[in-house]
Amino acid sequence: MILRRQLLSAWRDPLAQRRVWHIALPLILSNISVPLVGLVDTAVIGHMDGAHHLGAVAVGSTLFTFVLWATGFLRMGTTGFAAQACGSADGDQLRRILLQAIWLAVLISALVWLFRTPLLNLGLHYLQSSEALLEQARAYFQIRLISLPAALANFVLIGWFIGAQNSRVPFAMLLTVNLTNMLLDVLLVVGLDLGVQGAAWASVCGDVLGLLLGLALVRSTLRQYPGAFDWVRGLRLKGAAPLLRVNRDILIRTLALQSVFYLLVVQGARLGDEVVAANAVLLNFLLITSHALDGLAHALEALGGHALGKRDKRGLVQVLVITTGWSLVLSLAFVAAFALGGDLLIRLLTDLPEVRALARQYLVWVTIMPLVTVWSYLLDGLFIGASRALAMRNAMLLALVCYLPLAWALQGQGNHLVWFGFLTFMALRSLLLGGWFAWLWRTDRWMQLD
Template sequence: MSWLGDSWRHRPTQQRVWALAAPMILCNLSVPLVTLVDSAVVGHLPHAHQLGAVALGGSLYTLLVWAMGFLRMGASGFSAQACGSGDGALLRQVLLQGLLLAGALALLLGLLSLTFTDLALRLMNPSAELDLLTRSYFHIRLLGLPAALANYALVGWLLGTQNARAPMAILLTTNLLNVPLTLLFVLGFDWGVAGAAQASIVAEWSGALLGLFLARHALRRFPDQINWPALRRWVNWQPLLAVNRDIFIRTLALELVFFLITVQGTRLGVATLAANALLLNGLLLTAHALDGLANAVEALCGHAIGARDKLALRRTLVVATGWSLLFSLAFALLFWLGGQAFINLQSDIDTVRAVAYAYLPYLALLPLVSVWSYLLDGLFVGATRAREMRDAMLLAVALSVPLAFALKGYGNHGLWIALLSFMLLRSLILGGYAWRLTYRHGWMTASRPGY
């Protein structure tokens, strides 16, 4: 096993991984910061249903936006491979395809959103006050949807070119700008729940405008011209659309899990809904930090696959795995030892705090169980192996949902046990697919949009 030690000690690989991972960890941690700030600010307003509305409305908006996560992942994998092969024209094609898809999907989702909101809230059956505030928050947030989807395409494309500074600038602008705006709109102007939504809109559009400027600047590193006739041919959209379709199905299945958690939490009462929202902020914090390393895996593994460099692929995986394990252990200790302080930071509502304290051990276990799925997702995205990601997710959901129904009698404990089981199954199944591709030497065979 000396190759493990040699790969871990390979200084150039360590430097390349951290040149991408460090900025992405920093800006990824700013993503849950938005939710944490919204929860902390609104959580200090007088009524629990105000915090519940932000949690519920935010979940509905996130369900729409995260379902479009393939815009980032597809752009990242394909642009990384184009960069690895030195194809400037293909890089331009991937960028334009991503932005066109983002615009079309924002329009479609905007038209479907009213029906979606009605169906979701009927299923959850919230109180009248919670229903009204949730609809208000959600409908205001929709004004930022085109910018949010464009940011996905821009961040993914820039990351694939192994440019971590530009995605960091976009995400930090979007997410850190949200903090003072939320404080100003909610507490300063006394706009309440609507103010939190309006702050997010301004921040999302600011990030999108910056992203367009940075993408134009980044193209100077890859001198070439876009092949316009190729862009008009359907055959050159098929690989990208096929990968995006499979990632979309995979993301919908993942969102279904968290949507069901929200639905069941709502049925268990407003205090449980709010407490679960605070706890899931911890999962968001963990996921976005570990995704920084997964983002590095996407870019570097995609680049290695585009260049057909098996040694670079192996070294990247060893280095990223080692650091991911260390980070997951650190988060587990953080939530085990400092979980109550984490909850107290977000809310001073005693009933919500008391419920959240009881479920902190589950939160402490989550990083250790879920770390593998984040890491493997990065590998599969970089390899544009979306079909395996889709199948692994569908199988994990199919096994976990019946378990969740069987545990309904255990209340919120059953809900958290089902979530841990889902994360474990997802990691194991993805690991099985990864082993099979390694055994069959299948990583170097990737689909690419052509001309």
């Protein structure tokens, strides 16, 4: 009874609600523009003659996204430390985090460029798709790599701004990136008939423009936190051990997650070009829900990390209750929207009859998925804000170890079971990480900084 009153009190606090939505709403709106790019990509390519074009964009973007998400620690690690620096009003630390994270982004980009050919060959080796699809996927990936430094620096800036509780700049950056991408998609693919390569160049231009905008707006946030840049210490990565340790753990965690998405593409590709194209259409449903719900998870990262920096347990409970409640409401809204309008969205994305028919068969899986995945998004936000990357890594690896035997057993059994295995993995992620948080909270260890 006491717990119920405490939860209701947290939910009904108008000031806490405003703080959450002040951060979450711009991020939800801007995050939604990310899958909209995927929708436009799918729509313009999905109306070209032949499923291999759509499959090529799915494969090429999956390989590039693998690289991006593998370096997602640049955003996640930066957010937690920036939020804690703001909570303790440490302007010097806030600047050092930004400088070191951007320098890491530059170094990682150079490393990927150095090994781009073997990485691409490895990524395409196991697909067993048509030669036409693989050739187009290779061209798409090579072009997208041009903007890798800009894309990784955008990760850093977005994470840093979120940690500083400034969601307006990420909103502006993401809108710039994605609106540029969408407009150029139509111009280059439809207007100039550049096909798959046109879609890749549209993404490159969007990334570069987003970076220029983000760099121009850094100074306005720094004015709120007096301090100075230590360029020598930052470029030498001196004192960056906590950031590097967290980034290492998030990297391992993200590679495990991306391997599951890669398996989804591989298993679909082995069932034919039409199946991998249908799965590419359906993955847009997952991207829409994940990016929208991530807006609330990002608010939990920023406000949760800020509360931890101030040792404010009550403030953490408030933001956790509010973000959880609204995330459930939003996930239920997506379930209803996909159940009622999923077929219409499929028809908008492709006019290939065989791809439409297959996507309808498997629509049920992405319709129920928001209710399963919502917990993993929230828990990721909670752990990122606390910079508890080791727990995230271990939970992800354990989920992967449990999932791989299932994926092996289900191979060749049809696409329904491919989606079933993927859904099972997402549920395992949530159960393992949720159990770890419950233990840390009950033993009063959550509010302790590592």
